[in-house]
Amino acid sequence: MSSLDKTKVVHALRDIALLLQLKGENAYRCRAYEMGADRIAGVAEDLSKLMAEDRLRELPGIGDALAEKIKELIATGRMQFLESLRAEFPPGMLDLLRIPDLGPRKAAALWLHLQVGDIDSLESACREGKVAPLKGFGERTQEKILAAIELFRRSAGRQRLGDMLPIAEDLLSQVRAIPGVIRAELAGSARRFCETVADVDIIASAEQAVPVLGAFAALPRVSQVLGQGETKCSVRLLPQDYQADLRVVPDQDFATALHHFTGSKAHHIRLRGMALDRGLKISEWGVQRGDQKLPVHSEEDLYRLLDLQYVPPELREDRGEVEAAAARELPTDLISDGDLRGVVHSHSTWSDGRSSLQAMAEAARALGYRYLTVTEHSQSANYAGGLTSDDLKRQWDEIDQLNEQMADFRLLKGSEVDILESGELDFPDDLLEKLDVVIASIHVRFGMDEEQMTQRVLRAFDNPHLHILGHPTGRLINAREPYALRMEEIAEKAARNGVVLEVNGNPRRLDLHAEHVRIALRHGAKLVVSADAHSLADLGNLKFGAGTARKGWARKADVLNTLPAMDFVASLKQMRRAS
Numbered sequence: 211m212s213s214l215d216k217t218k219v220v221h222a223l224r225d226i227a228l229l230l231q232l233k234g235e236n237a238y239r240c241r242a243y244e245m246g247a248d249r250i251a252g253v254a255e256d257l258s259k260l261m262a263e264d265r266l267r268e269l270p271g272i273g274d275a276l277a278e279k280i281k282e283l284i285a286t287g288r289m290q291f292l293e294s295l296r297a298e299f300p301p302g303m304l305d306l307l308r309i310p311d312l313g314p315r316k317a318a319a320l321w322l323h324l325q326v327g328d329i330d331s332l333e334s335a336c337r338e339g340k341v342a343p344l345k346g347f348g349e350r351t352q353e354k355i356l357a358a359i360e361l362f363r364r365s366a367g368r369q370r371l372g373d374m375l376p377i378a379e380d381l382l383s384q385v386r387a388i389p390g391v392i393r394a395e396l397a398g399s400a401r402r403f404c405e406t407v408a409d410v411d412i413i414a415s416a417e418q419a420v421p422v423l424g425a426f427a428a429l430p431r432v433s434q435v436l437g438q439g440e441t442k443c444s445v446r447l448l449p450q451d452y453q454a455d456l457r458v459v460p461d462q463d464f465a466t467a468l469h470h471f472t473g474s475k476a477h478h479i480r481l482r483g484m485a486l487d488r489g490l491k492i493s494e495w496g497v498q499r500g501d502q503k504l505p506v507h508s509e510e511d512l513y514r515l516l517d518l519q520y521v522p523p524e525l526r527e528d529r530g531e532v533e534a535a536a537a538r539e540l541p542t543d544l545i546s547d548g549d550l551r552g553v554v555h556s557h558s559t560w561s562d563g564r565s566s567l568q569a570m571a572e573a574a575r576a577l578g579y580r581y582l583t584v585t586e587h588s589q590s591a592n593y594a595g596g597l598t599s600d601d602l603k604r605q606w607d608e609i610d611q612l613n614e615q616m617a618d619f620r621l622l623k624g625s626e627v628d629i630l631e632s633g634e635l636d637f638p639d640d641l642l643e644k645l646d647v648v649i650a651s652i653h654v655r656f657g658m659d660e661e662q663m664t665q666r667v668l669r670a671f672d673n674p675h676l677h678i679l680g681h682p683t684g685r686l687i688n689a690r691e692p693y694a695l696r697m698e699e700i701a702e703k704a705a706r707n708g709v710v711l712e713v714n715g716n717p718r719r720l721d722l723h724a725e726h727v728r729i730a731l732r733h734g735a736k737l738v739v740s741a742d743a744h745s746l747a748d749l750g751n752l753k754f755g756a757g758t759a760r761k762g763w764a765r766k767a768d769v770l771n772t773l774p775a776m777d778f779v780a781s782l783k784q785m786r787r788a789s
Contacts, residue, residue, distance in 0.1 A: 302328025372717015633669025715755025727762025
């Protein structure tokens with residue numbers, strides 16, 4: 211079985227799961243197809259061998275009925291069950307499920323009552339006011355659907371960095387292992403740590419490009435070769451169907467090719483202009499002075515030729531970095547995930563987390579962190595298993611017990627407290643003052659206008675026990691716009707009142723985003739880089755938070771959880787007392 215066949219199976223099973231949900235089938239049956247797709251996507255063994263030996267049923271979650279459907283698809287290129295399901299709906303029906311917050315139940319209602327079967331007809335129905343009268347929708351939902359369609363179209367073709375980067379890094383490691391490869395690095399917007407990425411770009415150097423490109427095209431993750439020439443190969447990847455491009459150049463051209471394909475275009479335009487002023491010409495193939503090709507072994511060499519300080523990839527956006535590099539004023543101590551001493555913002559099974567408190571602590575400790583802030587949701591957060599005051603006090607007993615067991619690691623007592631519509635916090639002051647860390651966040655009533663939302667947050671800053679503003683703009687990348695907020699005022703009062711702003715590393719959030727980080731720093735506000743961890747795997751979110759803060763020009767000293775545990779807590783409290 212080819213990897214392309216494997217992709218076809220995975221996509222078919224996922225489509226069945228979605229179509230069954232549209233039909234209103236029970237959740238167990240729908241989940242069976244989702245799990246089957248996951249199993250096929252993750253299987254390492256050759257599926258053709260499993261089929262030939264009649265061992266498909268040995269895979270967890272693959273029963274007799276599912277195995278027969280998979281065999282039918284591979285043998286004939288068709289699956290009758292899937293085709294019959296598709297025939298019940300218009301071709302664009304599944305596209306509706308790509309609209310944020312429009313689940314199968316609402317999509318099915320739209321089809322049943324309005325014959326809405328694609329995104330264009332959904333937009334028309336909303337603009338004509340036909341959606342709002344439907345049971346379960348209303349004017350507000352209709353407005354949200356229109357906003358979600360607009361967001362969807364703006365982000366079409368771009369994936370979240372957090373989804374793409376692990377795949378890109380895995381692919382990079384495979385490229386580096388190809389015989390003949392001398393150097394290889396990620397390029398493009400992923401290397402610049404942009405929050406969304408169109409595709410994976412890798413630059414490699416080798417004496418002979420063609421064998422490297424051929425080996426790349428044959429990697430296990432490749433499902434389809436889109437094109438292959440003498441210096442470039444473009445492929446589709448399993449199981450997410452992302453595009454990846456590999457360019458192979460002579461090693462003498464590696465640095466300039468890497469720089470060129472890292473971007474951004476605006477940054478390059480500035481550098482090319484500076485190069486022309488010096489009688490130089492910069493391209494992906496090198497730096498020329500007349501007919502002479504100058505040696506450029508590294509990107510540092512390239513910037514040196516232009517009499518510039520080296521510009522890290524994350525800063526190459528033509529937003530002041532060229533001027534700062536010319537004046538030797540770029541920060542040389544930008545934050546990195548290796549600088550972080552503790553994990554800020556975590557949830558366990560006490561609220562809506564998926565791992566126990568002990569498991570979270572042990573995992574953070576194993577990763578080399580020295581503390582974990584325990585910040586379950588507060589009492590109004592019924593949607594997330596929020597804790598009452600009594601629950602919180604009972605959790606303190608478990609924290610004390612765990613701290614006694616781990617001499618070199620500390621759990622800090624905290625809470626992620628809802629900021630209510632009035633700007634008040636969701637726990638009383640006499641409870642908040644006993645906590646090591648208080649994060650305050652907005653989780654409901656996102657529709658307030660800019661004035662109302664800004665005042666809501668500013669009023670929260672007046673509470674002397676609030677330490678950190680969590681995910682300050684509430685946005686979800688490619689899914690939900692940030693709520694209206696005057697960030698300049700927020701940053702100014704945060705600095706004045708000693709409130710720390712969170713750079714939330716959840717790949718769906720990355721909130722604050724990089725430009726807001728720069729606003730915060732300009733006003734003198736301090737930051738924390740957080741994981742917003744709801745599972746053991748989420749502890750890795752600190753990497754994305756640190757990268758976002760770095761892209762916003764944050765230094766190590768700007769981020770408080772670079773400090774040891776007790777210094778971190780003392781700084782939070784001292785900043786509030788000093789305000």
